Structures are given as structure tokens and as C-alpha cells.
Amino acid sequence: MTEINRRDFIRFATVAGASLGFPQLALAANPKVVVVGGGVGGCTAAKYLRKLHPQTEVTLIETKKVYQSCFMSNEVLSGDRTLDSITFDYEGLKRHGVKVVIDRVDAIEPDKKQVVTQGGETFAYDACIVSPGVDFKWDAIEGYDEKVAEVVPHAWFAGPQTTTLRNQILAMPEGGKVIIVAPPNPYKCPPGPYERAAQIAMYCKHHKPKAKILILDPKDKFSKQGLFTQGWSKLYGFGTENSMIEWVGAAGGGTVEELDPSTMTLQAEIEEFQGDVINIIPPQKAGKVAFASDLAEGDWCPVNKLTFESSKHKDVYVLGDASSAAKMPKSAYAANSQAKVAAAAIVSRFNGIEPPDPTFVNTCYSILGEEHGISVAAVYTLDKSSNTILPIKGAGGLSPMNASDQQRKREVSYAHSWFANLIDDMMM
Amino acid sequence: MQREKMMKKKMPYLLLGLAVLFPATAAAAPTGQALAFTCAGCHGTDGSSVGPSSPSIAGMDPEVFIDAMQGYKFDERNSTIMNRIAKGYNDEQIKSMAWFFAKQTLRLKPQKYDAEMAKLGAKLHDEYCEKCHEDGGKPGDAGTLAGQWMPYLHYTMEDFIDGRREYPRKMRRKVDAAIEAEGDRAMPALIHYYGSQH
Numbered sequence: 001m002t003e004i005n006r007r008d009f010i011r012f013a014t015v016a017g018a019s020l021g022f023p024q025l026a027l028a029a030n031p032k033v034v035v036v037g038g039g040v041g042g043c044t045a046a047k048y049l050r051k052l053h054p055q056t057e058v059t060l061i062e063t064k065k066v067y068q069s070c071f072m073s074n075e076v077l078s079g080d081r082t083l084d085s086i087t088f089d090y091e092g093l094k095r096h097g098v099k100v101v102i103d104r105v106d107a108i109e110p111d112k113k114q115v116v117t118q119g120g121e122t123f124a125y126d127a128c129i130v131s132p133g134v135d136f137k138w139d140a141i142e143g144y145d146e147k148v149a150e151v152v153p154h155a156w157f158a159g160p161q162t163t164t165l166r167n168q169i170l171a172m173p174e175g176g177k178v179i180i181v182a183p184p185n186p187y188k189c190p191p192g193p194y195e196r197a198a199q200i201a202m203y204c205k206h207h208k209p210k211a212k213i214l215i216l217d218p219k220d221k222f223s224k225q226g227l228f229t230q231g232w233s234k235l236y237g238f239g240t241e242n243s244m245i246e247w248v249g250a251a252g253g254g255t256v257e258e259l260d261p262s263t264m265t266l267q268a269e270i271e272e273f274q275g276d277v278i279n280i281i282p283p284q285k286a287g288k289v290a291f292a293s294d295l296a297e298g299d300w301c302p303v304n305k306l307t308f309e310s311s312k313h314k315d316v317y318v319l320g321d322a323s324s325a326a327k328m329p330k331s332a333y334a335a336n337s338q339a340k341v342a343a344a345a346i347v348s349r350f351n352g353i354e355p356p357d358p359t360f361v362n363t364c365y366s367i368l369g370e371e372h373g374i375s376v377a378a379v380y381t382l383d384k385s386s387n388t389i390l391p392i393k394g395a396g397g398l399s400p401m402n403a404s405d406q407q408r409k410r411e412v413s414y415a416h417s418w419f420a421n422l423i424d425d426m427m428m
Numbered sequence: 429m430q431r432e433k434m435m436k437k438k439m440p441y442l443l444l445g446l447a448v449l450f451p452a453t454a455a456a457a458p459t460g461q462a463l464a465f466t467c468a469g470c471h472g473t474d475g476s477s478v479g480p481s482s483p484s485i486a487g488m489d490p491e492v493f494i495d496a497m498q499g500y501k502f503d504e505r506n507s508t509i510m511n512r513i514a515k516g517y518n519d520e521q522i523k524s525m526a527w528f529f530a531k532q533t534l535r536l537k538p539q540k541y542d543a544e545m546a547k548l549g550a551k552l553h554d555e556y557c558e559k560c561h562e563d564g565g566k567p568g569d570a571g572t573l574a575g576q577w578m579p580y581l582h583y584t585m586e587d588f589i590d591g592r593r594e595y596p597r598k599m600r601r602k603v604d605a606a607i608e609a610e611g612d613r614a615m616p617a618l619i620h621y622y623g624s625q626h
Contacts, residue, residue: 048465333469340465359458361466361516363509375509379466379516395516399508406586410481411508413579417482418470424478425468 030057031350034115034125036105036289038062038090040069040332041131041320043426044339046098053347059099059123061115065089067427070189071332072419073158075367077166078199086158092428107292110313127346130295130310131319131335132287133157134188137299140283141181142258152261152278156188165279169200172276175210179266179275181256182217186300187284188321188330190223191376195366196279198228201236201244202369214275215247216268218255223329224366224376226401231368231408256280286322300324305387307345307355308338317342328380328389332422334362339426358382360389365415373411374399460524463517467525476535481579487534487567490526497522506592534567536575536626545613549621552614556602565622578623585615 033049033056035042046060067088075081090100103117108128115123136154138145144152153161153168169178178200182193197213204211222228232238232245248254253270259280260266266273285291285299295301295310301318302311308323310316319342320335328334337360345355360380367373378396380389399411464475467485471477475486485493499505500514501522517525553564557573565573573581587593588603606614 336469337466340462344462356462357458359462359466361469361513363470363513377509377512379513392516395512395514397512407508410583413481414470414508416480417477417577420478420480421472421482422469425473428478 030055031126032057032124033059033127033129033346034108034123035060035129035131036108036115037129037131037133037287037320038064038067038100039131039133039320039335040422040426041133041335041339042129043067043090043093044336045129045131045317045319045343046093047096047426048340048343049346050096050098052343053350054097056347056350057099058097059101060090060093061101061103061105061117061123062090063102063104065102068158068162069332069419069423070156070158070192071422073155073162074192074196074199076158076162077155077169077196078203079166080199080202080367080370083158083162088423088427090427105289107289108316110293110316113315125315127315127317127349129317129319129339129342129346130290130293130301130322131339132289132322134284134321134330135287136282137285138282141256141280143261144259144280144282148259148261149280152259152264152280154281155279156192156281165277168277169203172208172211174208175212176208176276177212177214177274178277178279179273180213180215181266181278181280182215182219182222182254183281183283184218186330187281189364190329190331191228191364191366193217193281194222194224194228195368197245197247198232198236198366198368201232204244205236209244211244213245214273215245216254216256216266216273217247217249220249220251224374224398227374227398228366228368230401231372231374235369235372284321286318290318290322295322297324305382305389306358306384307349308342309345317346325389327391328360328362328378329364331362331364333364333418334360336422336426337361363418365411365418367412367415371405371409371412373408373413373415375411375415458521460521460526460528463521464525464528474532475529476532477577478537479539479577481577481583483576483580484534484536484572485529486532488526488529488572489567489569490523490530492569492571493526493529494522497525504594506587534572534575538626539575539578539623541578541620541623543624545617545620546624547621548610548613549617549619549624552606552610552618553621555609556606557618560599564625573622574625576622578619581619581622582615585619589615 035046038060046058049056049058069086072086076083094100103119105115105117108115113125153164155161155165180193197215200213236244238245253268255269256266258267264275286296286301290296290301295312295318301322302324303318308317308319310318319338321330341358348355363377365373365375376398378391380391383390470482471485477484497514500507500510503511560570561573562568588595
């Protein structure tokens with residue numbers, strides 16, 4: 001069954017031979033690609049464009065000098081890792097021949113096929129990749145804005161706010177209360193708020209055993225809910241009177257309407273909640289540059305999922321969290337997978353051939369305790385007729401419920417591998 | 429019989445040769461390359477994992493790769509996540525990924541190991557393992573041991589010994605003999621030996 005037979009060999013040889021007929025040389029000598037955004041989508045696309053088509057001149061424009069990964073940033077809150085350990089420079093991409101420019105792009109200019117930076121530099125492109133990630137809808141919760149977020153952090157971008165939140169947790173009293181306000185769907189990293197609760201509990205269990213973590217949620221269910229509930233129960237007494245973690249969903253009045261930062265009070269649908277530390281993760285939409293460049297429709301950017309080319313502007317490709325890529329979640333692994341599909345499609349265009357059939361994977365790990373990891377995975381294919389990315393039936397899914405301690409422990413170790421390899425694959 | 433087996437073993441490499449000469453450009457199904465690219469987030473770019481535990485799959489013998497994937501797909505092999513992922517691919521796709529990874533160069537990173545244990549492991553390897561895991565366990569027709577990530581080797585041996593993975597009779601005999609000779613030190617010693625190679 002597993003051996004490769006002669007018939008396969010002949011079939012393959014025929015296909016390979018037939019492909020010789022394509023006019024591969026009918027392309028501009030050094031096509032130019034400009035990548036706006038140095039996150040998972042942008043970096044992976046830049047690296048893989050150089051890998052697949054080394055004559056491509058790739059310029060990546062990013063506002064920050066270093067990349068700080070949101071994935072594994074919850075582990076900074078527990079003290080399990082440092083912010084330094086999730087901070088990376090762009091030297092690796094430069095070694096792949098990517099030109100990295102630290103500057104800000106307000107909007108790209110699809111009509112002129114160029115990108116002008118705030119610093120005044122102009123970059124012409126044959127293809128432009130826009131991968132700006134998410135932005136917040138600041139008007140969703142009264143009393144909460146960018147300024148207030150400096151003291152009531154969202155910590156949904158890894159960086160200074162991660163440190164702020166960590167320090168606030170360290171400084172809160174023994175029996176203090178942390179409130180996490182979860183966002184409505186869709187948002188980046190669907191299991192993130194719930195892993196965050198577990199990571200904060202992991203710290204408190206050792207250092208402030210009387211502390212409480214309350215999640216206020218505008219949703220009635222959430223990602224990996226069964227596994228989170230089981231893990232929280234096992235590790236943090238969830239469901240008992242002494243539970244360290246409590247979750248209030250929409251039906252229980254979990255939707256937060258207003259924040260009073262002076263009293264650290266949240267007005268939710270039914271009652272008020274007061275916390276020593278409040279972490280508000282606001283509702284989300286595509287990053288600013290997507291709106292300024294007329295790439296969005298509603299909150300997100302529609303794309304042709306065969307190539308990730310924008311449905312609104314030719315030769316512009318939108319990747320990752322900002323794209324409307326149902327049914328893939330907004331995750332790092334998804335952005336990495338999409339970036340490779342886009343890179344291959346762009347190279348095909350340069351070569352004057354049809355884009356290849358895409359294939360996608362998502363894997364996502366959450367770490368609930370030192371030896372307790374869980375995951376979700378999916379393999380996707382494109383349904384061209386509906387322009388929908390569909391998970392392949394019978395594949396993927398969650399870690400099993402009631403798995404052995406040994407399996408849960410292994411998943412922690414694989415979560416660390418997933419992190420290290422994802423970073424390596426995108427920018428090293 | 430022997431010769432036929434040899435031919436079958438060589439066939440993938442012939443195909444790989446062709447794949448290198450004529451990159452597949454016809455758009456039919458996802459290419460082996462496109463499929464294999466999706467593995468990199470856990471197994472590293474082109475299958476060389478930077479660790480700490482997910483295994484490198486670059487340079488793997490295509491048949492070993494196919495056996496592993498089919499084993500995961502049909503839940504015949506213990507795993508955490510691969511049994512869920514393998515179910516997403518048909519036989520042709522698994523084969524094309526196998527060919528892709530077989531032609532990749534395995535890039536190894538140094539690991540921390542105990543030199544004394546590695547020395548004992550080298551001795552045990554020569555005596556009990558080398559016959560099937562040739563050349564110190566380098567990629568060959570029995571999987572990659574040399575330079576493989578040590579936690580992964582540990583999990584794998586745990587699964588064999590605890591009965592979660594089908595244990596070839598010959599291998600069980602050899603492993604039992606190594607444990608008979610060196611006791612609890614035998615397995616860690618072998619793992620340190622493989623981890624010492626890079």
C-alpha cells in the first residue's frame with residue numbers, strides 16, 4: 001500500500017514533462033514586491049517569495065524595530081517566560097535578501113502601484129502584500145480608549161502592555177481580583193483570553209493562592225471550551241466554590257458596557273464588577289492601513305482565497321488577521337499558511353502561469369499549566385465555487401477530552417516547538 | 429525478491445530527480461511542496477526542526493514517512509496531534525510530501541547531552557541497534573535517530589515500551605537485551621548518544 005509503484009512513476013513523469021511547455025521566461029527580470037507589516041503574514045511571505053523566486057526584490061516595511069510575538073505572550077504573564085524571549089529582530093529576513101525598512105505606511109496607492117512612507121520614501125511595486133494585523137474598535141466600551149489602555153491594558157499586542165499587566169498582577173493584594181474582558185467574535189487568537197486566565201492562575205496558585213480571575217465574556221461559548229473547562233477544573237478548581245477562575249458568558253450578563261477607571265469598576269449588562277487589575281481586550285477590525293487603502297469591506301478585507309489578492313484592488317494581497325479568510329481562524333499559524341499560498345500565487349503570476357491549488361493548515365496550542373497543554377488543528381482546502389476555505393472533514397479537531405497526564409505534558413513540549421519553529425519559519 | 433525491493437526503494441529517488449529537473453507547474457492538486465510548506469510551523473522550514481521536541485523530518489526515507497503518516501491517519505500510532513492532521517491527506521498527497529521531504533537536507537542543531545551517557549549509548553547502539561539503524565542512526569530506511577530531538581526520541585521509546593505503539597518483534601528483543609545489560613540507564617544513554625550527533 002505504501003510503496004511507490006511504476007504506474008505512479010510514469011504518471012508523474014508525464015506531468016513533469018508536460019509542464020515543460022510553459023513559457024517560464026516571459027517575466028520581468030526583477031519583479032518588485034512591497035510588504036507592509038512585519039508580523040507573521042508579512043515576514044513569512046517575504047521569506048518565501050525570496051525562497052521560491054530569488055530574483056524578486058522584496059521590501060518589507062514595518063513601524064517597529066523588533067517583532068514581539070503575541071503567541072506565547074500569555075506565558076510572560078505567568079512568569080514562565082520573559083518578554084525578551086518573544087522579541088526578535090529582522091536580521092534573519094535580511095539574510096534572506098529582504099530589504100527591511102523601519103517606517104510607517106499610512107496608505108498604499110493601488111492606482112499608482114506604489115507605497116509612500118511617512119519618512120517620504122517611495123516604493124514602486126509589481127505586487128503589494130498588506131498584512132497589518134488587527135486594530136481595536138475603541139468606541140465599543142464607554143470610558144475605554146487608547147489613553148486609558150495605558151493603565152487598564154489590553155496586552156493584546158505583545159510589548160509594553162504585556163509588562164504593565166504582568167506588573168499589575170505582581171503588585172495586586174493577596175486576595176486580589178483580576179478581570180479579563182473577552183472580545184466578541186471574530187478576533188485574533190480565539191483561545192487567547194482563556195489561556196490568559198489559566199496563565200494568570202498559574203502564577204497566582206504559587207504566589208497569591210487566594211486571588212480570583214473573572215472572565216467577562218460577550219459570547220455564550222468559546223474556543224476549546226470543553227478542554228479549558230476540564231483543565232481549569234483539574235488545575236484551578238473551576239466549578240467549585242473555591243475556584244480561582246470564574247467565567248460569566250453573555251447569558252449571565254458578561255457583556256461589558258462601560259469602564260470607570262477611577263474606581264476600577266466595569267458596568268456589565270446585569271451588574272457591576274470591581275477589580276484590582278482589569279484587562280480589556282476590545283472588539284477588533286482590520287489594521288488601519290487596510291481602511292486607509294480602501295481594502296476593507298465592513299471590518300475585514302475580502303480576498304480571492306486562491307491567491308489572497310484583494311477583491312477590491314488588483315495586485316494587492318491581504319494576509320493574516322486583517323483578511324476575511326473564513327473558515328480559518330485569525331491565528332499565527334493561519335497567517336503563516338496563507339502567506340505561503342500568496343507567495344506561490346505571486347510567483348506564478350510573475351511566471352505567467354496559473355496559481356497552484358492552495359492548501360492550508362492551522363495548529364494552535366494553549367498552555368494551561370506547567371504540564372498541561374491542549375491543541376486544535378485543521379487541514380483546509382479551497383472550495384473555489386464559493387471562495388470558502390473549508391476544513392477537510394474527518395481531519396483536525398481538538399485534543400481529546402480526558403487525555404492522560406503524559407499526553408497533556410507532551411503537548412506543552414510540542415507547544416514550545418510550535419512556537420520556536422513558527423518564529424524560525426517566518427523570519428530566521 | 430531482494431532486487432525487486434531494491435528497485436522499489438530506489439524509485440522515489442528517481443522521481444525526486446525528475447521533480448528537481450522539472451518543477452511541477454501544472455495546477456491540478458496542491459503540489460508536494462505546497463503541502464509540505466504547511467508542516468514548517470512545527471517541523472521547521474523544509475522539515476528541519478529547531479526543537480525542542482517536534483522531530484525533524486527532512487531527509488527522511490519516503491517509505492518511512494508514508495508509513496508514519498498512514499499509521500497516524502488510521503490511529504495505529506500514538507500521537508498528540510499528528511493523528512488529527514494526517515487524516516487531512518489522501519495517499520497521493522502523503523506520497524508527494526514524502527518525496528519533498530526526502531530531498532531536503534537535514535540541518536541539525538546542537539543539543540545538550542551528557543557525554544558519559546552518550547559514550548555508553550554509543551556502545552549500546554553498536555551492539556543492539558546499528559544493524560537496522562545504520563551509520564549511527566542517520567536518516568535511512570528505519571527513521572532518523574542521529575541528531576533527532578531528544579524529547580521526541582524519549583516519547584517514542586516510552587510509547588514502544590508502554591505498548592502504545594506497535595513494537596517490531598526484532599526491535600523489542602534488542603531493546604530488552606540492552607535494558608537487560610544496562611538497566612534503567614540503557615534508554616537515556618541511547619537518547620543521549622543520538623542527541624550528541626549533529
